[in-house]
Amino acid sequence: MIDPSILRNDPDLLRESQRRRGEDVTIIDQLIEADAAKRASGVRFDELRSAQKEIGKQIGPLQGSLKKSPDPTRQVELNALMAQASTLADEVKAASTEADELEALAAKLWLQVSNVVSLESPVGGEADFTIIEHVGTPRDFTAEGFEPRDHLDIGELLDAIDTGRGAKVSGSRFFYLKGMGAQLEFALLNLAMQQAAENGFIPMITPTLVLPSAMEGTGFLGQAAENVYRIESDDMYLVGTSEVPLAAYHSEEIINVADLPLRYAGWSSCFRREAGSYGKDTHGIIRVHQFDKVEMFVFTTPEEAGAEHLRLLQWEKDFIDALEIPYRVIDVATGDLGSSAARKFDIEAWIPTQQAYREITSTSNTTEFQARRLKIRMRDEQGVRPLATLNGTLCAMPRIIVAILENHQQPDGSVVLPQALRPFLGGKAVFTPRA
Numbered sequence: 352m353i354d355p356s357i358l359r360n361d362p363d364l365l366r367e368s369q370r371r372r373g374e375d376v377t378i379i380d381q382l383i384e385a386d387a388a389k390r391a392s393g394v395r396f397d398e399l400r401s402a403q404k405e406i407g408k409q410i411g412p413l414q415g416s417l418k419k420s421p422d423p424t425r426q427v428e429l430n431a432l433m434a435q436a437s438t439l440a441d442e443v444k445a446a447s448t449e450a451d452e453l454e455a456l457a458a459k460l461w462l463q464v465s466n467v468v469s470l471e472s473p474v475g476g477e478a479d480f481t482i483i484e485h486v487g488t489p490r491d492f493t494a495e496g497f498e499p500r501d502h503l504d505i506g507e508l509l510d511a512i513d514t515g516r517g518a519k520v521s522g523s524r525f526f527y528l529k530g531m532g533a534q535l536e537f538a539l540l541n542l543a544m545q546q547a548a549e550n551g552f553i554p555m556i557t558p559t560l561v562l563p564s565a566m567e568g569t570g571f572l573g574q575a576a577e578n579v580y581r582i583e584s585d586d587m588y589l590v591g592t593s594e595v596p597l598a599a600y601h602s603e604e605i606i607n608v609a610d611l612p613l614r615y616a617g618w619s620s621c622f623r624r625e626a627g628s629y630g631k632d633t634h635g636i637i638r639v640h641q642f643d644k645v646e647m648f649v650f651t652t653p654e655e656a657g658a659e660h661l662r663l664l665q666w667e668k669d670f671i672d673a674l675e676i677p678y679r680v681i682d683v684a685t686g687d688l689g690s691s692a693a694r695k696f697d698i699e700a701w702i703p704t705q706q707a708y709r710e711i712t713s714t715s716n717t718t719e720f721q722a723r724r725l726k727i728r729m730r731d732e733q734g735v736r737p738l739a740t741l742n743g744t745l746c747a748m749p750r751i752i753v754a755i756l757e758n759h760q761q762p763d764g765s766v767v768l769p770q771a772l773r774p775f776l777g778g779k780a781v782f783t784p785r786a
Contacts, residue, residue: 714743
């Protein structure tokens with residue numbers, strides 16, 4: 352949710368944000384009308400409730416007086432007050448119902464408004480990103496004298512990936528990692544958690560099933576709802592990222608500013624329906640329904656959020672640098688942001704067989720948006736107020752695995768392992784195809 356004072360004092364900022372996102376601008380005018388009606392209704396309820404209390408103050412003493420000394424004139428006065436009190440009670444009840452309905456309407460409209468985008472983000476759709484930097488140089492396989500294999504071919508040579516049996520057991524876009532493939536994932540998980548701990552993150556293993564309040568509070572029941580798995584019988588959701596349970600971890604809490612920033616690194620299995628991706632990335636394990644991920648999540652002050660966003664990006668770069676993979680960093684365009692993000696940076700790894708950069712990590716500054724929805728606040732010298740949240744993917748399998756296999760492959764199908772992973776693989780330097 353966005354600070355309501357922006358709606359009342361600077362609605363054009365919200366209109367411009369919606370326009371830059373390519374989302375409904377008229378929702379802001381609907382919100383202005385609903386907010387005004389809600390506030391007027393609240394004022395009317397308060398006035399009626401105050402009048403009701405005032406009459407109650409008069410009725411009590413009058414009733415006591417009449418018990419001691421009956422008086423026809425004063426009895427008439429009491430009867431009139433009682434009738435007035437009865438009418439007011441009906442009006443108060445009606446006003447309360449109206450106020451609740453208008454409050455619900457405004458809340459429903461607010462849920463349709465995405466976070467205010469950063470004015471620094473490029474405007475446009477998925478293809479309108481800005482490239483911030485390129486890091487590393489893609490290998491010239493032609494100069495090396497061989498045609499690179501794709502990750503699935505390498506995985507089959509290593510007996511590391513099995514999509515056929517994955518499809519047999521669970522359907523399309525599922526897979527098994529086995530042998531060296533499973534070892535590689537465990538090594539990546541350990542390296543990611545080690546780096547996160549060294550940078551002050553608290554390791555977390557999070558729930559993969561959450562309540563609707565957690566999913567809605569983080570903004571995943573809006574534009575992203577079609578990609579969420581819902582367990583209807585229990586009214587719960589499978590998370591698509593541990594961002595959800597990490598964000599909701601401190602819901603309805605007040606955190607002392609002296610304890611900020613709070614940094615968590617959560618591991619979880621993640622589930623995504625991939626609705627709307629029919630025909631995209633059907634080969635291999637780039638776009639799948641279930642995968643594992645290490646996610647960084649930060650609670651900090653709104654004033655520090657921008658600097659923390661750059662720190663998250665640097666930690667992601669440090670991790671990819673350690674894997675010796677060429678990549679680029681992009682500033683994601685406004686129309687391609689998630690509803691919670693004000694600004695987002697992606698890291699895209701070079702995938703040789705696709706001759707393209709593909710997203711492997713991202714980091715988003717969600718400012719106060721999620722905190723307001725989840726009722727997470729901080730206490731400082733200014734009092735109690737919303738804090739800011741940020742998230743960043745440190746290591747998402749299997750795309751990292753794809754990038755490693757393709758970029759570090761050798762002519763015989765073997766894969767040279769990055770130095771940083773070898774301590775977690777018993778010192779092994781190369782994965783060699785099975786005999």
